[in-house]
Amino acid sequence: MADLRITALTKTFGGTTILRGVDLFVPSGSLVTILGVSGSGKTTLLRLLSGFERADSGSIEIEGREVSGKSVHVRPERRRVGYVAQEGLLFPHLTVGENVVFGLPSRDRRDRARAEALIESVGLPASYMTRAPQELSGGEQQRVALARALAPAPKLVLLDEPFSALDAALRLETRQAVAAALAAAGATALLVTHDQSEALSMGIEVAVLRDGVLAQVAPPEELYRRPVDAPLAQFVGEAVLLPGTASGGFVACALGRLPLARAGAAGPVEVMVRPEQIRFGPSDRIGAVKAKVREITYFGHDASAQMSLEGDEMQVRVRVAGHMAPKPGTVAWLSVEDVVMAYPSHNALVPLPPESGTLMQRSISPQPSERVL
Amino acid sequence: MLCEAGLMTQAADAIEINPARPRTRARRAQVTSPPLPLVAAALFAAALVLSPILFTVIQATGVSAQDAVELLFRSIVGRLLVNTITLIVAASVTTAIIGAATAWLVERTDLPGRKVWAVLAVAPLAIPPFVSSFAWVSLSDALQDFAGALLVVTCAYYPLVYLPVAAALRGLDPALEETARSLGQTSWGCFFRVVLPQLRPALYGGMLLVALKTLSEFGAFALLRFQTFTTELFAQFRTGFDGPDLSLLAVVLLLLCIACLIGEMKVRGRGRYARVGAGTRRNSRLAPLGWTRWPVLIAFVALTLATVGTPVGMVCYWLTQHASAATSRAAPSLPRLFDATLASVGYGLAGAAAAVLLAAPLGYLTTRYPSRWTVLLERIAYLAQGVPSIVVALALISITVDWLLPLYQSAMLLVIAYGILFLPYALVSVRAAMAQVPRGLEESARSLGLGWFAILCRVLAPLTGPGLGAGAAMVFVFVSTELTSTLLLGPLGTRTLATEVWSNTCSLAFAAAAPFEAVMLLLSLLSAWLLASRSGAAAFERQQ
Numbered sequence: 043m044a045d046l047r048i049t050a051l052t053k054t055f056g057g058t059t060i061l062r063g064v065d066l067f068v069p070s071g072s073l074v075t076i077l078g079v080s081g082s083g084k085t086t087l088l089r090l091l092s093g094f095e096r097a098d099s100g101s102i103e104i105e106g107r108e109v110s111g112k113s114v115h116v117r118p119e120r121r122r123v124g125y126v127a128q129e130g131l132l133f134p135h136l137t138v139g140e141n142v143v144f145g146l147p148s149r150d151r152r153d154r155a156r157a158e159a160l161i162e163s164v165g166l167p168a169s170y171m172t173r174a175p176q177e178l179s180g181g182e183q184q185r186v187a188l189a190r191a192l193a194p195a196p197k198l199v200l201l202d203e204p205f206s207a208l209d210a211a212l213r214l215e216t217r218q219a220v221a222a223a224l225a226a227a228g229a230t231a232l233l234v235t236h237d238q239s240e241a242l243s244m245g246i247e248v249a250v251l252r253d254g255v256l257a258q259v260a261p262p263e264e265l266y267r268r269p270v271d272a273p274l275a276q277f278v279g280e281a282v283l284l285p286g287t288a289s290g291g292f293v294a295c296a297l298g299r300l301p302l303a304r305a306g307a308a309g310p311v312e313v314m315v316r317p318e319q320i321r322f323g324p325s326d327r328i329g330a331v332k333a334k335v336r337e338i339t340y341f342g343h344d345a346s347a348q349m350s351l352e353g354d355e356m357q358v359r360v361r362v363a364g365h366m367a368p369k370p371g372t373v374a375w376l377s378v379e380d381v382v383m384a385y386p387s388h389n390a391l392v393p394l395p396p397e398s399g400t401l402m403q404r405s406i407s408p409q410p411s412e413r414v415l
Numbered sequence: 416m417l418c419e420a421g422l423m424t425q426a427a428d429a430i431e432i433n434p435a436r437p438r439t440r441a442r443r444a445q446v447t448s449p450p451l452p453l454v455a456a457a458l459f460a461a462a463l464v465l466s467p468i469l470f471t472v473i474q475a476t477g478v479s480a481q482d483a484v485e486l487l488f489r490s491i492v493g494r495l496l497v498n499t500i501t502l503i504v505a506a507s508v509t510t511a512i513i514g515a516a517t518a519w520l521v522e523r524t525d526l527p528g529r530k531v532w533a534v535l536a537v538a539p540l541a542i543p544p545f546v547s548s549f550a551w552v553s554l555s556d557a558l559q560d561f562a563g564a565l566l567v568v569t570c571a572y573y574p575l576v577y578l579p580v581a582a583a584l585r586g587l588d589p590a591l592e593e594t595a596r597s598l599g600q601t602s603w604g605c606f607f608r609v610v611l612p613q614l615r616p617a618l619y620g621g622m623l624l625v626a627l628k629t630l631s632e633f634g635a636f637a638l639l640r641f642q643t644f645t646t647e648l649f650a651q652f653r654t655g656f657d658g659p660d661l662s663l664l665a666v667v668l669l670l671l672c673i674a675c676l677i678g679e680m681k682v683r684g685r686g687r688y689a690r691v692g693a694g695t696r697r698n699s700r701l702a703p704l705g706w707t708r709w710p711v712l713i714a715f716v717a718l719t720l721a722t723v724g725t726p727v728g729m730v731c732y733w734l735t736q737h738a739s740a741a742t743s744r745a746a747p748s749l750p751r752l753f754d755a756t757l758a759s760v761g762y763g764l765a766g767a768a769a770a771v772l773l774a775a776p777l778g779y780l781t782t783r784y785p786s787r788w789t790v791l792l793e794r795i796a797y798l799a800q801g802v803p804s805i806v807v808a809l810a811l812i813s814i815t816v817d818w819l820l821p822l823y824q825s826a827m828l829l830v831i832a833y834g835i836l837f838l839p840y841a842l843v844s845v846r847a848a849m850a851q852v853p854r855g856l857e858e859s860a861r862s863l864g865l866g867w868f869a870i871l872c873r874v875l876a877p878l879t880g881p882g883l884g885a886g887a888a889m890v891f892v893f894v895s896t897e898l899t900s901t902l903l904l905g906p907l908g909t910r911t912l913a914t915e916v917w918s919n920t921c922s923l924a925f926a927a928a929a930p931f932e933a934v935m936l937l938l939s940l941l942s943a944w945l946l947a948s949r950s951g952a953a954a955f956e957r958q959q
Contacts, residue, residue: 092862118861125862131855135877144873145863187859194864 044105044197044230045070046091051100052254053086060086062254063100068198068247073224073231074259075245077238077278082251084234088200091232092125093118104197124191124199128207130183132175138186139171145194163226164189165219180208181216188220192227199224201233205240217244238278242266250274267316268303272385275314282320282358285387286313293384296356298329303381311384317346317361321377322368330375333358335368349376449784456776461795463773464835467810468802471669474662474813486663491647495664499630499643499671502564506629507622509569513718514576515618520711522584525701527708532715533581537574539722541939543896544571545634546932547722549916550729552638553925564641568629570722575628576621583617584610616682623679630672631803634898634913638920644668645805645899652809652903662813665806676801730936733929751915752930759895759911759938765826766833766894767887770841773834775883778845783854793842800839807835808903829904836900837890844886848879896935912938 046068053061060083068074078084089095091102093109093116101111104123109116132141142160143151150156158168164185175183184204191199204220205213221244224231235241241248242262249259258270269275272283286295291305295313297320323330336357337348345367347360360376368374478486486492520526521533539547548567551558558566591613592605600608633645648664704711777796781789799807811832815823822828852875860870898913905914912931919928 092858094858094861117866118858119864119866121862122864123862125859127855127859129853129855131853131859133856133859133874133878134851144860145865190859190863196862200862 046198046230046232047101047103048091049101049103051087051090051102052098053083053090053095054098055086060254061090061097064251064254064256066249066256066259068230068232070230071228072246073221073229073233073244074247074249075233075235075241076249076251077235077241078251079277080236083254084236084251085202087251088125088202088232088234091198092123092200093121122194122197124194124196126184126187126191126199126201126204128203130175130180130187130204130207132183132186132190134175136175137171138173138175138178141175141186142189142193144190160189160193161186163192164223179212181212181219184208184216185219185223188223192223192229197230199229199231201231203235204233206235206237213240242278250277252277267381268383269314272312272314275383280317280359280361282315282317284313284315284356284358286311286384288384293382296351297331297358297376297378300378300382303383307384307386310387312387314383314385315358315378317359319379319382320358320360321379322347322360322362322366323375323377325375330377333374333376335370335372335374338367338370340364340367349374351376449780449789453776453780457780457789457792460773460777460838461792463831464796464799464838466814467807467835468669468798470810470814471662471665471806474659474810475666478659478663482659483663486660487667492664492667495642495644495647496667498561498641502561502568502641502643503626503629505565506568506572507625509565510573510576510625511618511622513569513573514621515580515614517573517715517718518577518580518584520715522581523702524704524711525708526704526711526715535715535719535723536577536581538719539571540574542571542723542726542936543634543898543913543939544568544632545638545898545913546730546916546935547571547726548635548638549920549925549928549932550726552920553729553733554725559639560641563639564636566721567635567639568625568632570725571635572625572628573722575624576618579617579621580614583614587613620679620682623675623682627672627675627679627801630668630675631805633803633805634917638917644671645803648805648809649899649903652812661809665809668803669806672801672803673798676798727936730929730932733925734933736926736929748927751910752934755910755912755915755931756934758909759913759935762826762829762833762897762901762911763891763895765830766837766897767841767891769830769834770837770890771845771883771887773838774841774845774886778842778849782846782849796842797839799835802836804832804836804897804899805903807832808900811904824904824906826906826909829901829906829909832900832904833890833894833897836897837893840893841886841890844882844889845879848882848886851882852878892938892941895938 046066048064048066051061051064052059064083064087066074076084076087086095090097090110096115097110099112101114102109104121108114109121132138133144136144138161139154139157140151143153143157146156154171157171161168161170166182166185166189170178170182170186175186178186188199188201188204201220205217208216217240233241233244235244242265245262247259248262248265250257250265252274257274258265260268266278269278272281275281276283284295284297286293288294288302288307288309288311290308291302292299293302293307293311293313294300297313297315300313300315332352333349334352335347336350339346339348341364343364345362345364347362347368348357349360350357358376362368475483517532517536521529521536526532544567547570548563551563551567587610592609630643631645632643633649636643637646637649644664644667648661648668651661651664774796777792781793811828812823815828856874856878857870860874865873895911896913898917901909901911901914902917905911912935915931916928916935919925919931
């Protein structure tokens, strides 16, 4: 396995710029996830890496060797870059075993033990060898596709939204199996997804692709707790955004005086608090703010409470454990745990009139509680 | 013959698959440019199809305006036009009535033995029209000229109306009819205001296809001594070779054909949109026939006797007759039968290979790199469907005589002609087969380290093989029973099954013709079986 270095990669399709200078380094043997909304250029990036498309400028180096650059374009079949597509794309005319050994030289293809080992490496029984791909579930097909990609010992494995076609239960199980197989193979891998929880839970680093550039590349916890700007904070998870004033490592806002994750900010700022950081308590604590529950959205494992702060007409959304969900109208005390982020408010939010609801916008993720950190 | 049915169902399949592909993929496909050799091969195929058409048109423009007027406004041209057009109109009407009625009876009534009738209704497609011509001519001298031509054409082509109308009837959502009834329509009102309008595209499409086939048919009319443009072109070519004169007549025929083809394409396109989404649909209630089932059954038996019974029966009859029973006493000869079969099979194989080889790059290009240009190339290839084989053959003769004399009267030229004529059928098979290979499969193979040749051998060939094979088999059967271009382009002394039937029937040696006919019928039935087992089976299953 080898490391991957992408430098200033750009790609334009028919007048539309898809990638405008992507820089990324993936260390040997690690799994990095690329998170982006659809249309952000994730798939294009993978297709440039695998060589199906040619970059306009910039370079791609695998194991220190340039495979794509100014006058270099190594053909896909010469790159030794494995590719697992969204649909798995097993060859329908071959059995599972034949699919797995497809990329091996012809004498190795006859080695039954090798095929069995490959199938078992992705957590499937060796008895699947003789089955037709159509007889497998979606998740199993994805695993076979991974085994097939890993078989010729590629330098790099690319996974293009490999779990998005699976239903929720299968997704979690397949995700774990794939992560385990990649780790066991010690593969350098790049996984593309639009699912925040998938990106955060699978990658040792997450790279957020936004408008054709990587907005932030960081370990999952860093990305979630210290996103570089407010829109990114909202994209990676649910965020409560409040106007505030920062000074000396603290910020004063409607939720009180809170410690900053990064000192240095001063003056008017936009404060970002994760809903689960806000503690919901029955009694007054030091620094707590009184608030009234307006509305409850119940998810089961947890609930989201829309609360209006007393005195201030501001509204915030708070995450409450499912068994503790309050009734609308309840008065409670809110306090914030841990440090918060503050962004210079040159594009500061103007407090909206209370009727129009909250300053916080719901994140895209449909499963708020999976984002556990 | 059978080709139309295949072409229609398969074209529909191919087109239905396309919109399902994600949009992003189509966008991607447009930006990557296809490899040059592929483009060159596809261009070559399109040029090959276009060359006889262009040549005919250009040669016709060589005639001065005055001569053209003189040539075109002759009594012979007038007679041909009257003959051809009255036959087209009459045949369209008879096939429409018989085709639509049988379709409705099979699909929507409690007619006994519907499944059997459904198969027998398409069986005539497996019988080349000049074989049924032979049957009727050898049955009675009275069946000649217009009446005989109309009879043969109706018998041979009514399935071209039956098939689309039956498919449309099957596709109609009975909920629509129920809605009409709930809005106060009587069952007749419902039929005229709901069912009929929805059947119209299928009906018109079928009728135009009948017209197109009637325009380009040669053998059947020649045997019946009925003059149309095709028989006249052949006669003029045989009596004296005069390029521009001939081309002018050919252009008139070509224009009529292309008008039909364009009409058919337009109607078919509309018909597709008219069809409502293909979800699970309740079966329509079958209308009870009551006592009328008996006359209806008799009509079905009579129809089957006329369309299938007569040709098969007459071949069997002449097989058992002594040669002297026929007007001409030539006796069948076994060595000649063997030679003719061998020649037919040989040309069939070569023609199938030529058609598939021409179609493969074109089909690959249009499915993998869809763009305005590739669509245009494909349209050009489908144009071959509307060009009578006699026009292609005459143009190829002129082209080779003028510029490529070594090719003139060579087996190679005949095979090229087959390739051009049957390219549309091969192309439909290639497209349908390619539709089953997602682009991602090839990319997966590349990322696993395979070059283009390995992908061709290990991914494309095994996946598209069965589809291409069936397409090739279909073309094989058409070629091995093809008459017109074989007669015109074959090297001196070429004797295939079709030309043997032709020459023996022309000399009224019916007994001598019979064994060749029998082998040809067997080959054609093979094609029917192939089609039924491949694309037809699903349709037949859905019926019940």
